[in-house]
Amino acid sequence: MQFDVVVIGGGLAGLSCAIRLAEQGKRCAVVSSGQSALYFSSGSLDLLAQLPDGTAVESPLAALPALAQQAPQHPYSLLGAARVATLAAETVQLLARCGMQMQGSSEHNHLRVTPLGTRRATWLSPQAIPTTELGGVLPWRKLAVLGIEGFLDFQPQMAASSLAEEQGVMAKVASLHLPLLDRLRNNPSEFRAVNIARVLDVPENLAVLTEEIRRQAGEAEAVFLPACLGLESDQPLAALREALGKPVFLLPTLPPSVLGMRLHQALRQRLQQLGGVFMPGDTVLRADFDGQRISGLYTRNHTDIPLRAQQVVLASGSFFSNGLVAEFDGIREPVFGLDVYSQPQREDWSRRDLFAPQPYLQFGVQTDASLRALKQGQAIVNLYAIGAVVGGYDPLQQGCGAGVSLVGALHVAQQIAMQEVSA
Template identity: 85%
Template sequence: MQFDVVVIGGGLAGLSCAIRLAEQGKRCAVVSSGQSALYFSSGSLDLLAQLPDGSMVSEPLLALPALAQQAPQHPYSLIGAPRVAALAVEAVQLLERCGLKMQGSNQQNHLRVTPLGTCRATWLSPQAIPTAPFGDVLPWRRIAVLGIEGFLDFQPQMAASSLAAEQSVQVDEVSLHLPVLDRLRNNPSEFRAVNIARVLDRPENLAVLIEEIQRQAGQAEAIFLPACLGLESDEPLMALRQALGKPVFLLPTLPPSVLGMRLHQALRQRLQLLGGVFMPGDTVLRADFDGQRITGLYTRNHTDIPLRAQQVVLASGSFFSNGLKAEFGGIREPVFDLDVYSKPQREDWSSIDLFAPQPYLQFGVQTDANLRALKQGVAISNLYAIGAVTGGYEPLLQGCGAGVSLLGALHVAQQIAGQEGSV
């Protein structure tokens, strides 16, 4: 099976790279071993929220020179500040072509409300999420946080308490009684955000939801609901806002995340619309090499039939997605046995303080400045590494995981598209 590019990994990095290449006429295949990490995300995308020294970042692009000094192996530092700024613009445009209209600016972070009712700095957020300008507060003085009776993946009391303390506003916390959800409620394993959204998105059930919110919301100026609505589009949320005549927003829930799933589905649909091939439930096991060049990939489902491509992009994720493996002998990249940033002593991989920075989060594949993967210190000529599988940065503490995935994907796509020749 022959392609111009094979992308290993169907998450944010892999899909974004494949989409951009497909838009430029490349025949792409994406091999995805399982559920994307987007299914576990809030739907918001971070660019850079904090420097390694702990300094908070309000203007990500202006903080890049300091980041390069403090973390020279960070993917942004390798790409370079001018290129990162240009790629951030391209990333927003790509999301828009996928039908994803996000709120936010490349110039300044904003604050999004988390499921716990706290505020976190981020780059882009779905239109459904409540936000405030960086360093500011929410514009409403009375908010209703409405849970769903029996739904354990969102705790309205916790969110309401944090909002009241942090925002100095009056917060009313109420649980909605919705008999249309009784069948799901009787089976805890099915009483999840995605299944609830499938029920509430129906027009006849949306009317019941509107009636219950009107009864419970009181005099609140804004209403916050768990993200159990709008599995396919924002239309149910828009209908709620119109019927209630006031702002209605969604707060992410425990996984699976409706907002994260919508992001993944939009990217996958865009890829397939462009003619890209998506191979779900398959795993790349090994590769053939000719010197420093990959000549074939072997997957679990295709057994002895190799996938052949001029270029290969590794976007297999970190430990969570088995893109990296922790073994007694050290940290390993399992497909190509690439060079990995890590610490040799196991006791140095993590901190005993659960809330302290965890060293293992910075482990990952080493690359050159073009994001080509290194093996025994030498760049493989047609293998690039992007996203969470790469090392040199801390995605959670630094608030840059999504940005590294998106911008790295576009950076590599441009390099590949600029090379002549295809299979």
């Protein structure tokens, strides 16, 4: 099977790169082994929230020179501040073309309200999530934080307590009694945010939901609900807001995340609308090399028929998705045997303090300044690495995982397009 580009990995990085390439007329295939990590995310996207030395970041773009000094192997440092700024702006446009209108700016982080009622700095958030500016406060003094009777993946009491303590608001707590969910409620394994959303998104159920929220919210100026609404679009939330006549916002729940799944589905649909091929449930096992060039890829479902492409993009993720594998004698990248940033001694991979930055989170594939993957110190001519599989940064401590994925994806897509033009 012949393609212009094969992307290994169907997560945020892989899909974004494939979409941009498909928009430029490339025939792309995305090989996806399983669920994207987006299914476990809040739906918000980080660009840079903290420097390696622990300094909080208010303006991500302004902090990039300091980041380059402290972490010269960070993907942002390899690309350069000007390039990152340009690609961050292009990311917002790409998401909009996928139907995802996000709030936020790369110039200044904002604070999103978390499921615990605290606030966390981030770059872009879905319109459904309540946010404030840095140093700002919520504009309402009376809130209703409402759970769903029997739904254990969201605890409104915890969120309300934090909001009252940190924001000084009066936060009423209650649980919605919705008989239309009884069938799901009787089976705990089915009573999850995604399945609830499939019921609450039905237009015929809007009146029941509206009346129960109105009864429980009372005189509250705004309502916070668990993110069990709007699996396919913002329309159910917009209709609920109009029916109630007051602001309604969603707080992420335990996985699977409705907000994260919606982002993933929007990206996948955009790729397929552009003619891209999405190959779910398949895994690239090995590759044929012709010198410093990949000539063919073999997958679990296509062991005898190689996938051939002019360019290959590795977006296979980190340990979570087996893009990296930890063994007794070291860390390895399992498909191509690429060079990996890591610590040689196992005792240096982690720290005893669970909440301290963990060294293993910075492990990953080594690349050159163009994000071409390295093997035995040499760049493979037609293989790029993007997203969580790349080393040199800590996505959690530095708050930059989504940004690295998106900025790297668009950079590589442009590199490939430029190569085709020059050829």
